Amino acid sequence: MYLEKINQPSDIRSLRYEELDQLAAEMRKALLHKLSKNGGHFGPNFGMVEATIALHYVFNSPVDKFVFDVSHQSYCHKMLTGRKESFLSEDHFHDVSGYTNPEESEHDFFNVGHTSTSVSLACGLAKARDLKGDKENIVAVIGDGSLSGGEALEGIDFASELESNFIIIVNDNDMSIAENHGGLYKNLKELRESNGTAACNLFKAMGLDYVYLEEGNDIPKLIDTFEKVKDIDHPIVVHIHTQKGKGYKPAEEHKEDWHWCMPFDTETGKSTVSFDGEDYGQLTCDYLMGKIKKDPKVVAIVAAVPTNIGFTEDKRKEAGKQFVDVGIAEEHAIAMASGIAKNGGKPVFATHSSFMQRTYDQLSQDLCINENPATILVNTASIYGMNDVTHLGIYDIPLISNIPNMVYLAPTNKQEYFAMLDWSIEQDQYPVAIRIPCNGVISITEDVDTDYSDLNKYQIKISGSNIAILALGDFFDIGEKLAKAVLEKTGVMPTLINPRYITGLDEELLENLKKDHTIVITLEDGILDGGFGEKIARFYGPSDVKVYNYGIKKEFLDRYAIEDVLKENHLTVPQILEDVL
Amino acid sequence: MYLEKINQPSDIRSLRYEELDQLAAEMRKALLHKLSKNGGHFGPNFGMVEATIALHYVFNSPVDKFVFDVSHQSYCHKMLTGRKESFLSEDHFHDVSGYTNPEESEHDFFNVGHTSTSVSLACGLAKARDLKGDKENIVAVIGDGSLSGGEALEGIDFASELESNFIIIVNDNDMSIAENHGGLYKNLKELRESNGTAACNLFKAMGLDYVYLEEGNDIPKLIDTFEKVKDIDHPIVVHIHTQKGKGYKPAEEHKEDWHWCMPFDTETGKSTVSFDGEDYGQLTCDYLMGKIKKDPKVVAIVAAVPTNIGFTEDKRKEAGKQFVDVGIAEEHAIAMASGIAKNGGKPVFATHSSFMQRTYDQLSQDLCINENPATILVNTASIYGMNDVTHLGIYDIPLISNIPNMVYLAPTNKQEYFAMLDWSIEQDQYPVAIRIPCNGVISITEDVDTDYSDLNKYQIKISGSNIAILALGDFFDIGEKLAKAVLEKTGVMPTLINPRYITGLDEELLENLKKDHTIVITLEDGILDGGFGEKIARFYGPSDVKVYNYGIKKEFLDRYAIEDVLKENHLTVPQILEDVL
Structure with a gap:
């Protein structure tokens, strides 16, 4: 086993090419191990094993800096930068996120998850390097699928203005999540088919230098190509042709299905998680x-x-x-x-x-x-x-x-x-x-309105008094439970309202509520700041009605358990009752 | 005078080429007339006179549909589509906006003002045409400056997927508002210098057909070029080289200064509006x-x-x-x-x-x-x-x-x-x-804090009672006047607060206000929905404090007088006093 001995990128530099191939095989095995049990981005990582090894072989991370687009292909990068246990050992699977994460490692520079951002983020690293007079390599890695995004195209267009070291690795596996769409993919095809020699070249048309490598899963050739551009004094695109899902037959053959996977049986490739309800x-x-x-x-x-x-x-x-x-x-x-x-x-x-x-x-x-x-x-x-x-x-x-x-x-x-x-x-x-609702498919038997053109008419589902509950969208469910609990606790039936319209107030209905309600509760499945409930609070601001807004606190959550978030935001029925009564 | 006789685009089709040249001269005179008195986008319109004539000569608007990017270059289009009086007669200057506007004319399809949107909007018109089985020409006009925007590049990349009539006129005057930045401008230069023959071609690299016309201010050549692409059965870029500000020497020589102008003396080119305060x-x-x-x-x-x-x-x-x-x-x-x-x-x-x-x-x-x-x-x-x-x-x-x-x-x-x-x-x-404040540069003599790292600490400017006024940013000014008026009217000094932080609540301060304040007023220079005041209303929702939020109603305003908007939103001091007292 080589992978077990890799604790930092420099550990791979002592390996011979054959040993690097062996390392690649072990890394694929580790990917298969984790992904079959845990699910995750399959195709992108299987395609990037060799390129990631070559990047870390040639460049000196974290002094040289890699920025991975989406970073859903960064599992191999994680394995080589001190995080191999998170792939080898089931107990450590959850030590790492599915994307680059600066909190995990000094080899990661950004929390990334949306597409098409790597070139611009890396341009920033390069610009700061130049302002400081430093000399490290800045390397942006971007997949062909991400190239069609406006931010990526803006970044690629701007990159040539840098006039200093800047390396864009275009990882071309001829796939987006599904098949690619857009005219630039015809040009990528031309470039692949001409071994990078086609005169019409998107990257050159955007002012960049360019090299092509057909064998994007060949470690020695990747190393050779990266060596040539290392320490270059201007921006360059290194266009490599890789195979999405390489090394696992079902993924090679069904690229879209295997972009991201649920846990599966490694023998058959079939998902071990079944879901047969409506979605x-x-x-x-x-x-x-x-x-x-x-x-x-x-x-x-x-x-x-x-x-x-x-x-x-x-x-x-x-x-x-x-x-x-x-x-x-x-x-x-x-x-x-x-x-x-x-x-x-x-x-x-x-x-x-x-x-x-x-x-x-x-x-x-x-x-x-x-x-x-x-x-x-x-x-x-x-x-x-x-x-x-x-x-x-x-x-x-x-x-x-x-x-x-x-x-x-x-x-x-x-x-x-x-x-x-x-x-x-x-x-x-x-x-x-x-x-679109997101808390499961809830069916009802009663009729629903078919015409919504009379804007901002909220629907009273239960007409009660004292407390009115405005329960929006997904959280209507919580509203129903809360209404029941209020009745049980106080003996008075509250009013339950389905607001339906997020973008406007039913001022007549809200005004009417003042007559026999002293408390209005709002529930929404999203952050409170700038949301629906605050508009209700504004409406009742000058009145005697007390308003309680329930929703999520404005913050960036990460890999949370829903129950915890609901509790932390006082969104359970007992918590709301305690606040209000 | 030819221009006076043009009431619809078809009126220009009976003119001979020399007459069209005369019409162009008259249109420039009309532009000069209006812009020297009124200000507006100068360079873009002076450069597009001939191309606009040729477009309307060849295509059959509004059946054929033009979408102008930013639409700051659409003045000539307006002149030829029944709106000439808005340029010829000072009384009618304000009949038209500075951008395309469907409320003005059936020849305008969108309210546009941001850059880089025309190709995508026009793709939509073309897609709907194809779904309906119609056959009209769809023409997007986009300047070189707008090409670097992500939305434009996404649109150009997508366009080749249409597989039906779609014409993108790239109006290349080798300028953005200031000089262009980005690698693609090197390619445009190559294309201009090779008369469109350079093998590396951004538009072809995005899967599009392409023709070039160097003489973008030559009516017969423009007509000839447009005739050739009219009714084409696939997407094509028509790259024309025009001169920004053409026909007015100061604008030809100082393109950036003349992108947009204030009223000016036509003889000297000097602004007739002077401003010598700080900005x-x-x-x-x-x-x-x-x-x-x-x-x-x-x-x-x-x-x-x-x-x-x-x-x-x-x-x-x-x-x-x-x-x-x-x-x-x-x-x-x-x-x-x-x-x-x-x-x-x-x-x-x-x-x-x-x-x-x-x-x-x-x-x-x-x-x-x-x-x-x-x-x-x-x-x-x-x-x-x-x-x-x-x-x-x-x-x-x-x-x-x-x-x-x-x-x-x-x-x-x-x-x-x-x-x-x-x-x-x-x-x-x-x-x-x-x-950045926007209601003039207001200087104060007292010291201001230099450290803002203790987040969300609001500043009490006047400590009073009963009424607290939270006056944010630009509207602090209104808050000061309101405080004075409250004192005069009630004999009680209100509290006046500069919140400083829009993104968080000073909960301690807000809690303290409850002790000796019954009314809290918020003022903000922006729409109320999702804004600052609503967060204050949410905070006080369950309490006895009455909250009044002042700001702008959520709507799209257009060419308004500030005084009117302030009044309509109850933002004058007498109005607020009347609401609250």
Whole structure:
């Protein structure tokens, strides 16, 4: 075993090339060990084993500095920088995050998790180095999939202005999460097919020097290539062709399925975690496919995460021109959706809450100023969503709901969600965003409203007195339990309200509540700052009504247990009762 | 006079080429007439006269659809689409906005004012056309300066996926607002110098067809070129080389000064509006130049608007490597600033509040999760700032202040602003944003704090009772007047507080206020929704204290008079007194 002896990057420099190959095999074994039990980013790490070894062989980390894009491919980097136990030993699996993390190691410079940021972040390291008169190598690693993102393209365009050492490794495995989309991928293909010699070259067109290596999984050739660019005095792109998922047959053959994996059986490749309930991804896809078949103007749009709304490869093919994956290009997606709506189409763009963060200006300028009736689905927008610090879904209410003209809806169950979605697609007055529920698929039997065009009308679910509970979206569930507990505790039935609209106040209803309510409680599945509850507090500010806002504290959480977060934020029913009564 | 007879685009199609040249001369005269009296975007419109004539000569607007990037170059388009009186007759100058506006004309499809959006918006029009089975031409017009923006690059990359008619006119005048920055401009130069034949071609590298026209101010050649691409069955870039400011010597010679102009004397080119007071642009530049000279690690960063903090050409040269203009690339700017701070530099990035909207995800992910001590200056963040619907500065408090780890400061005067800026540059703990005051430069003689590291400590300026006024940033001024009026009216001195920190509550101070205050008033220069006052309302929600929040209603304003907006939002002292007493 070589891997067991690697405690720092310099330990690999004494190994011979054959030994490095052996190390690579051991690293793949360690990846398979951890990922099969734990899940995680599979394809990106299996493809980067050799390149990571070569990077650490040639460069002197942490004096020389690596910035990994998304950093979902940094598992091997972690193994070589003192964190191998987190892959070898099950007891230590959770010692490390799934991304680079400066708190773990001096070899990591940024907490990263969104795509397309590495070049710009690394430009900053390089600029500071130059200001200080230092001389280390700065190396940004970026996958081909991330290149289509605006921030990456801005960074690559700017890089040539540095006029000093700067190395961009383009790790080209000819895949995004799904297949790539965008014209630049034709150029990458040309470059791969011409062994980097094609005269038309995106990177050169952006003012950068360029070298190509076809054998991106060959350690000696990678070392040789990196040696040549080490200590270079200007910015250069090193374009390497790697194989996503290399070394594990199912992953080599089914790249999209193996971008990220749940725990699986290493023999068969089959997931060991089964889920056979309903999920909103599948349900949304089924619903949209129905619309698509009935109306040629309906178009589903995603940005490199097609399955976030259930569009697996077969469904994408079935939808044809009525499905668009723009690649990692969320800004473009929103602007294009606005244009489609303007010209009479019915666009539905969906992505995760965390990635929607890239689109504030487009939501505001391209969409909402123009009041075009596009539908935006905000997914995993919840404390029940992804729980890495870079993928949190608890900030979209302040982000989206404070944009004028936007109608942001918070359905509380399956029937309400699809009624809202259907209304949104068919109406032609408002830009509408919908927060897809995230606490499981809750079905109800009663009828839901089909028309939401009379904006900001909250729905009274239980008419009571003294205490009114405004329970938004996902947290309606907590509201129901709280209402029951209040009745039990006080003998008085409280009022329970489903606000439905995040973007406006039902002033008439709120005014009426003053008559026989002294306490108003708000519940929302997101941070309190800038959110829904504070608007209610503002409304009642000058009155005698007491307002209690419940939601999440403004902070960056990381790999949390939901129960803990709910407790820390006083979101359990007994805690709320104790506060209020 | 030909222009007087043009009531719709088809009216120009009966003119001979010499007559079109005459029309161009008349249009320049009309531009000069209006701009010399009214101010506006000069260079972009003078450069686009011929191209606009040719576009309307060849294409059939509004069936064929033009989308102008930024649309600051759309004055000529307005003249040819029924709006000539707004340029010929002083009484009608204000009938039209400075940007395209669908409310003005069916020839305008979007309210646009930010850069880099036209290609994506037009992609949307084209996609909807294809879904509907229509056949019109879709034409996006984009200047070279806008090409560096992430949204534009995402759009250009995506465009080749359309596989149907789509025409991108790249209006290359070799200038952004100031000079261009970024590697792609080397490629544009190569293309211009090779008459479009250079093998390495940014647009082809993004999968697009391409034609070049050197004579971008020659009507017959433009017509000929546009005729050739009309009704094309795939996406194509038409790269035309135009002269910014063409036809007015001072503007041809001093392109940056004449990008946008104040009213001026047409003979001399000198501004007829003089301003000799202090302004924060100049003051900020002077301050930063002082820091730059003392400390090689300080670096000022802008994104294509260098003079927003006073960096005129001479100052940029003087600052050398310690000044960086990233071009239109705000996302990159924030990420780079984070990287600089991480590696020990002291970055200060400044842009307008409205353009900062492009950077939410970078502020959150690249900067604040990583807690790097960069300084962000948010300029014209105020109702006193720019008043076009696309350039409003009243949304940044909800946008920025709800990001965890961010320290967002609101100075109330010159001395406090520079004390905060100096503290921010020298500290190494927090990402800090500062809202540059915008209601004139107010100087005070008393000392201000120099250390702001004890976060969220509000400052009591007058200690009183019964009513407490929390007057944030620019609106501290209103707070002072209100305090005086309250004393006069009630005989009781109210408490006046300068909160200073937008991002957190001084809970101890707020708790103490409960003792001898029954009313708390908040004042903020921005929209109320998601803002500062609502956090105060939330704090006092469960208490007996009555809270009144004053600020701007959540809406898109356009070309407003400040006095009207203040009145409509109950922001005058008599109105507040009436509400509260």
